[in-house]
Amino acid sequence: MxxxxxxxxxxxxxxxxxxxxxxxxxxxxxxxxxxxxxxxxxxxxxxxxxxxxxxxxxxxxxxxxxxxxxxxxxxxxxxxxxxxxxxxxxxxxxxxxxxxxxxxxxxxxxxxxxxxxxxERPALAPMLPTVDGEGFLLLDVGANVDAKPNHLLQNAIIGATYLEMVKKVDSPRVGLVNVGTEDGKGNELSKEAFELLSQSQLHFIGNVEARDLLNGVCDVAVCDGFSGNLILKSIEGTAGTLFTLLKKELTSTFMNKVAAGMLKHSFTKIKEKMSYSHYGGAGLFxxxxxxxxxxxxxxxxxxxxxxxxxxxxxxxxxxxxxxxxxxxxxx
Structure with missing residues (x-):
């Protein structure tokens, strides 16, 4: 028990x-x-x-x-x-x-x-939604805002281990969140972390951009806690604003209300897919x-x-x- x-x-x-x-x-x-x-x-x-x-x-x-x-x-x-x-x-x-x-x-x-x-430093890691419903693990989102390259490598190991053991993802794809996908992009932290990840035994797919995360570009997205928290809050804020705008528009006229009623089931499914509640919490790994x-x-x-x-x-x-x-x- x-x-x-x-x-x-x-x-x-x-x-x-x-x-x-x-x-x-x-x-x-x-x-x-x-x-x-x-x-x-x-x-x-x-x-x-x-x-x-x-x-x-x-x-x-x-x-x-x-x-x-x-x-x-x-x-x-x-x-x-x-x-x-x-x-x-x-x-x-x-x-x-x-x-x-x-x-x-x-x-x-x-x-x-x-x-x-x-x-060296624990990481706060939530599962976030993707369009295919599988989700991705983002770490760190705030436990360690001033990270070193080795911290990001450890985060990648932690994230990949969690997805393999708990989510049963075979050989999780690890991406390093950066300002571009090309090798050599980013600040010194990103460049040094890229080298460490490239030399590891992980399934490292290289740099990924924040705009592609919700499309499922990787299974584990690694970054420092400062950047991760910005990404997390941006996703939450955008999702909340989008649903507010949709609700306002779909209730603005009688015809829109009729259309909204017909599409209610579809909107509910989309909201559930993008909701954090079905992914559990953020593990303090x-x-x-x-x-x-x-x-x-x-x-x-x-x-x-x-x-x-x-x-x-x-x-x-x-x-x-x-x-x-x-x-x-x-x-």
Whole structure:
């Protein structure tokens, strides 16, 4: 039986979404137990059944989105996020999920769970949608904004290992996000990282441009955390704006409303394909145990898929395999 702990007080829809996602998960996965960390009275409001594989760890303290991460983690020792991470550290849980303050989760993960031996900097890596529905892994999106060439190589190894073991992608294509596809493009970081990736045993396809990522140009897109965060926020913002414009236009006249009604099913399928909620969360890769950052606005579907993602990572011993791969690379 694997045990997954969830910070039930982090995110915009806490704890309702977290409780619903947990209930869906224990119904779907017979080998999963879930611990919800947070205010017990608030959590109980949304528990429609007393499932024996869902438990509550009570605390009334939580880390807010506007808290300074390092200060909050050290001072709020009874915060739901901190207690959730400590459950993993102390061996009472196999993986942790939170949709709260990203910086605080990274700080808590590093402080309490610790890095895998050989990993210089952990990477925050979400699966993002592509037009074919397969998705791609982008790393890093903010854990390490000032990267070195070797950090990008490690990110590529981590990303390829994750896709092979969890997503079952055969020989994942690794691309280096750059300002052009030609060899020799970019700044010094890009050029040096290109050389390291070219010499590795990875299926490195060379430089890729950000505009091609959603078309599925690669399975693993590697970049520094500063660039990755810009890409992530740009994709989220563009998708949100596009659907807002479509909704406004399709409800502007009677005829447009009729047409929208006829195409409703198609629009729903497109929205689902481009939604983050079916891809799980962003793994904080490089730590000694699975720590997953779910989106701040995660609904019950997103929490369910984050639990599914954690379950797969535990089953496939992703952290152990990453440690061995990094060790082999160093040798």
């Amino acid at each position: 694997m045990k997954i702990v969830i910070d039930a007080m982090g995110g915009d829809q806490a704890p309702k979404a977290h409780v619903a996602g947990a209930m869906a998960a224990v119904r779907s996965f017979e080998d999963v137990e879930v611990t919800l960390v947070g205010n017990e009275s608030e959590i109980q409001k949304h528990l429609t059944s007393n499932h024996k594989r869902i438990s509550i760890l009570h605390t009334e303290e939580k880390i807010k989105d506007d808290d300074v991460p390092t200060i909050a983690v050290r001072r709020k020792k009874e915060a739901s996020m901190v207690l959730a991470v400590k459950e993993v550290k102390e061996g009472r849980a196999d993986a942790c999920i939170s949709s709260g303050n990203t910086g605080a989760l990274m700080t808590a993960g590093l402080l309490h769970v610790g890095r895998i031996k050989g990993i 490089g730590l000694k145990a699975p720590v997953i950052k779910a989106h701040g606005s995660s609904d019950h579907t997103a929490i369910f898929h984050a639990i599914r993602q954690a379950k797969q990572m535990i089953n496939e011993d992703v952290t152990g395999i990453i440690e061995r791969e990094i060790g082999n690379q160093e040798e």
